[in-house]
Amino acid sequence: MSTDGALSRTRWLPRLIGVLLLLMGLALLAGGIKLSQLGGSLYYLIAGIGFALSGILLLALRRNALGLYGLVLLGSTLWALWEVGLDWWQLVPRLALWFALGAVLLLPWARRPLLGNPSKVNTGLLSLAVVLSGATAVASQFTHPGEIKGELGRESAEMSSTAPQMPDGEWQAYGRTEFGDRYSPLRQITPQNVHKLQEAWRIRTGDLPTDNDPVELTNQNTPLKANGKLYACTAHSKVLALDPDTGAEIWRFDPQIKSPVGFKGFAHMTCRGVSYYDENNYVNADGSPAPKISDAGQAVAIACPRRLYLPTADARLIALNADTGKVCEGFGNQGVIDLTTGIGPFTAGGYYSTSPAAITRELVIIGGHVTDNESTNEPSGVIRAYDVHDGRLVWNWDSNNPDDTAPLAPGKTYSRNSANMWSLASVDEKLGMVFLPLGNQTPDQWGADRTPGAEKYSAGIVALDLANGKVRWNYQFTHHDLWDMDVGSQPTLLDLKTADGVKPALIAPTKQGSLYVLDRRDGTPIVPIREIPVPQGAVEGDRTAPTQARSDLNLLGPDLTEQAMWGASPFDQMLCRIQFRELRYEGQYTPPSVQGSLVYPGNVGVFNWGSVSVDPVRQLLFTTPNYMAFVSKMVPRAEVAAGSKRESETSGVQPNTGAPYAVIMHPFMSPLGVPCQAPAWGYVAGIDLTTNQVVWKHKNGTSRDSSPIPIGLPIGVPSMGGSIVTAGGLGFLSGTLDQYLRAYDTNTGKELWKSRLPAGGQATPMTYTGKDGKQYVLVTAGGHGSLGTKMGDYVIAYKLAE
Incomplete structure (x- = not known):
């Protein structure tokens, strides 16, 4: 066999690479122009021209292509280092493909068929x-x-928990207390x-998505542990009610929820938790006055x-007997309060x-979700x-x-479209206050017609x-909010050690990345x-x-730049x-625009309903900040396309009926479906x-359930x-997009253990003591529809191996 014949059969490789380089170079050239x-890079x-010429030379089998x-x-490597330094994930899209093709070109099968001067300069340069x-x-x-390595370095700050007392092994409220x-x-x-x-038990609730x-x-449910039982709710x-040691079902209650049009048109459907009340917690052993109970209430207390x-x-x-799961008939109307009373008309699913x-001791206090960006005539956000x-x-x-807190008279209606509380309130009964994390008056991106109450609260x-119910104080974190920066996190209460002594504090994590720390007595920072x-x-x-x-205490990232794409x-x-350059972006709080504005942090927030957790003894705050940008584009009413529809409250065309603009919202993603920000x-x-210092900060979670591979x-x-x-x-923590429950050392933030979940774990876990005296960690694994995590119906408990 002749050498020329062998070479002719291997010339396909450099020519194939040449075709690829020519096409890729032309694509870069077009986009680069x-x-x-x-005004971008x-x-x-320049690279498009260089790669296209390299491809042409390879098609001609010229050695100087190398x-x-x-x-x-x-040049690409030096440019990448100049832009992002030694940041692996930033370097991947800049260099990985070009490095791989360069390595292939060095192979003998790619080099030998090439013609021209056999000088080693070309090969050496490559x-x-x-x-x-x-x-x-x-x-x-x-x-x-982006990471911070450090240690808290103490087991105690000579402080103790001042939260309401309960047995150590109980978890009687969503945030434990x-x-x-x-x-x-x-x-x-x-x-x-x-x-x-290791896993101790798992059950399936049988509540799975339907058509x-x-x-x-x-x-998003966090079950409670009280009364010798676990109490979980489903979407x-x-x-x-479950046995805490085995997960065996003790009783089940189905409220037979109904909708006049079905649930398909709802913005979403969830149950984050139930609330627990025990008469024995208020037996006045501390000498406090007995709760005021009516004759009807006395009957409920007994039954x-x-x-x-x-x-x-x-x-x-609905009030349920925690022992039996039966409805407490003496509460409300046959055990039920109709929360639509006084709310006025709304689209099915638009209020709950x-x-x-x-x-x-005496009250059950509740707010409600109001659908975002549906119209300017939505139900009241009354608490x-x-x-x-x-x-x-x-x-x-x-x-x-705000000043008229007397119970609404029969037949009357609360004001329309007032700011609501869809998240959880916190309570300090010693101070006699409930603390409300308030949302916005909808629509989120149009505020010209907002009421004075909305502008203030x-x-x-x-x-x-x-x-x-009278206002004791308020502190607004976002003025004339046009970015959906409602306060989604439950405020966290603790006694805080400061340079000025111990103070009763409230910590409010927010979507915009600030952690606002206020004196909960009067709201002063x-x-x-x-x-x-x-x-x-x-x-x-x-x-x-x-x-x-x-706030001076915040976990804001740096403003986005083109280099961060x-x-x-x-x-x-x-x-x-190109998208970044075409959008309006001047940093945080860039106003919504007809051009389209980049919202960063996005409306999912740095902190959302998951809030934070605090060790009051160590005086440590443990949190899970997120960094995702969104795009919002205002669409004049006359330009809204026929048939446009919303996909969820955070994607698709939001109608904003009654406002002069609809809005299109979506995460800031590349055409391949990955985030545009690094x-x-x-x-x-x-x-x-x-000290209000971040002592450690580590990347968290993997791509296992978010990528094709x-x-x-x-x-x-x-x-x-x-x-x-x-x-x-x-x-x-179990909420990451990959399906794991993880344990971390709170001193250093090091991940110490993880367990694979059968579905998305978009809930807050909890821990309790079983009847066997063992500590359990429990999580709901059921997924999140709009996040795209795997759906399921699992409740799983873990304990130490014997």
């Missing part, structure tokens, strides 16, 4: 470029951009033995001494309570306090009518007097809050606030850079509350769900 016209234009390709690869690119990749494995600290004094499971944690359900069906508002309060997806509040009610025994309305607080914390100038220029007819509040390849990264998108972080790359993914901390020195 567009990007340069927008010239790299893609040198030219090496020169472009070398070899140098490949080695430098590879060395850059290797060196970047030893850097950790009405302080919402998500802290358990259990210490059987420790950093030293957590590796022995009649909305897209955003979610399983369809069913309640299960149902331990009660659960269940909010349903069809807007009812997704979160459990707050419980006090109502009912007698915990007989269910009569004691007071109501409406932000549009929305997107902040409002403290009400428990006795009469403990950590300074500054009013910062923000971008101006709302759409025609609206306005913007000149400044916005920012990402993608799975150089091509969608380039398209993300990772990491999710972290765990620990904050020393005595199920490989668990430690990229740092968003989480939707809360954390808990224990006196044993551990934090637990």
Whole structure:
């Protein structure tokens, strides 16, 4: 066989690479021209020319193609280092493809068929470029951009928990207590033995998605441990009482939720939890006055001494006997309060309570979800306090009518479209206050017609007097909110050690990344809050606030830049850079626009309903910040396309009926469906509350369940769900987009243990002591429809191996 014949049969490889390089170069050139016209980087234009010429030379089988390709690869490597340094995940879309093609070109089968001067210059230049690119990749494995390595370094700050007392092994409220600290004094499971944690039992509730359900069906439930039982609720508002040691079902209650049009048109459907009340918790052993109980309430106290309060997806509040699961007939109307009373008309699913009610000695206090961006004529966001025994309305607080808290007269209607509370309130009964995390007056991106009450109270914390519902104080975190920065997190209460002594504090985590720390007696800041100038220029007819509040304690990331754009390849990264340049973005609080504005942090937030967890003894805050940008584009009413529809409250065309603009919202994604901003998108972080310093911060979660190839790359993914901390020195979290329950050392943030879940774990876990004296960790694994995590119907408990 002749040498020429063998060479002719191997010429297909360099020619194939040449075709690929020519096509890719032309694509980069076209995009590069567009990007340069927008004032962006010239790299893609220059690289496109270089790669296209390299492809042409390879098609001609010219040896100098190697040198030219090496020169472009070398320039690409230096450019990448100049833009992002030794950041592995930022380097991948910039260099990985070009490095791989360069390595292939060095193979004998690619080099030998090439014609021209046999000088080693071309091969040497390519070899140098490949080695430098590879060395850059290797060196970047030893850097950790965005992370903070440190230790809290103490077991105690000489403080104790002042939350309402309950047995150590109980979890009687969503946040364990009405302080919402998500802290358990259990210490059987420790950093030293957590590796022995194994599944103790799992059950399936049988409540799975149906064809009649909305897209955003979610399983965000945190079960309670009280009365010797576990109490869990499902997305369809069913309640299960379980044996804490085995998961065996003791009783089940199905409220038979109904909708006049079915549930398909709902924005979402969820049940984050039920509320628990035990008459024995108020037997006055401390000498406090007995609760005021009517004759009807006395009958309920006798018939149902331990009660659960269940909010349903069809807007009812039902009192159940916690022992038997039977309805407490003496409460409300045959055991039920109709939460639509006084609300006025609304689209099916447009009003109900997704979160459990707050419980006090005498009251059950509840708000409600109001669908975002449906119209300007939505139900009231009124917060109502009912007698915990007989269910009569004691007071109501409406932000549009804040001074009139007397119970609404029969036949009357609350003000329309007032700011609501869809999340959870916290309570300090010693101070006699309930603390409300308030949302906005809808629609979110149009504020010209907002009421004075909305302008004063929305997107902040409002403290009400428990006795009469009157405002004691309020602090607004986002003025004239045009970004959906409602306060989604339950406020966390604790006694805080400060340089000025111990203070009763409230910590409010927010979507915009600030953690506002206030004296809960009067709302004055403990950590300074500054009013910062923000971008101006709302759409025609609206306005913007000149400044916005920012806490000195925050987990804000840096503003986005073109260099921070990402993608799975150089091509969608380039398209993300073009998108970035085409959108309006001047930093945080860039106003919504007809052009389309980049919202960062996005409306899912740095912190959402998962809130934070706090160890009051160590004075440590454990949290899971997220970093995802969104796009909002205002569409003049006349330009709204026929047949346009919303996909969920955070995607699709939001109608905003009654406003001059609809709005299109969606995550800021590349054409390949990956975020346009560079990772990491999710972290765990620990904050020393005595110094307000972040002592550690680590990327959290993997790409295993978010990419076509199920490989668990430690990229740092968003989480939707809360954390808990224990006196044993551990934090637990299950909300990441990959399906794991994880345990962390709260001293360092190091991940110590994880267990694979059968479905998405978008819930806050909890921990309790079983009848066997063992500490259990429990999580609901049921998925989240709009996040795209795997759906299921699991409740799973873990304990240490014998």
